[in-house]
Amino acid sequence: MNIRIGQGIDFHRLEPGLDLWLGGVMIPSEHGCVAYSDGDVLIHAVCDSLLGAAGLGDIGYHFPDSEPEFKKIDSKILLKRTYALIREKGYSVINIDCTVCLEKPRIASYTPEMRKVISTIIGTTPDDISIKATTTEKLGFTGREEGVVALAVALLKKTPPTP
Ligand SMILES: [Zn+2]
Numbered sequence: 001m002n003i004r005i006g007q008g009i010d011f012h013r014l015e016p017g018l019d020l021w022l023g024g025v026m027i028p029s030e031h032g033c034v035a036y037s038d039g040d041v042l043i044h045a046v047c048d049s050l051l052g053a054a055g056l057g058d059i060g061y062h063f064p065d066s067e068p069e070f071k072k073i074d075s076k077i078l079l080k081r082t083y084a085l086i087r088e089k090g091y092s093v094i095n096i097d098c099t100v101c102l103e104k105p106r107i108a109s110y111t112p113e114m115r116k117v118i119s120t121i122i123g124t125t126p127d128d129i130s131i132k133a134t135t136t137e138k139l140g141f142t143g144r145e146e147g148v149v150a151l152a153v154a155l156l157k158k159t160p161p162t163p
Contacts, residue, residue: 002158003094006053010044013147022100022107023114023131024076029105033148036065040075041150042100042131046118047082049096049154054086076121083122086156094155095128101142101149107133
């Protein structure tokens with residue numbers, strides 16, 4: 001069996017008054033991510049894990065922030081395009097495991113919706129998408145609420161391309 005693993009990590013600064021998008025879901029929050037796109041740090045980490053597993057480079061290569069078409073783009077579109085890239089190479093997703101490091105807000109009640117959104121885009125079931133959340137015990141830039149970090153690990157298998 002041809003299986004491949006990939007990891008992704010993403011960081012964004014947090015500032016008051018911006019929307020907080022995580023896993024394709026907008027979460028009520030006092031602060032949101034500073035970004036060229038909608039700043040969905042979790043989807044960006046997922047994209048990088050998929051691209052990494054398929055040996056296709058990284059999100060900055062495929063969707064550069066010098067391109068006006070990516071300004072304020074919905075990151076779900078980036079995930080759709082990333083999934084198309086890995087399908088072109090004959091891969092499909094077995095599972096993805098993610099962790100979000102964020103002091104607040106608490107996001108556990110939103111993770112079922114995020115898993116549904118992500119799995120719908122990449123052709124899996126919500127059970128194949130794990131999203132964990134942790135604070136960093138007030139340590140570091142995440143602890144000071146200056147930023148957010150997301151990590152993702154993806155497992156892919158080689159399958160014939162769908163017509
Ligand atoms: Zn990002």
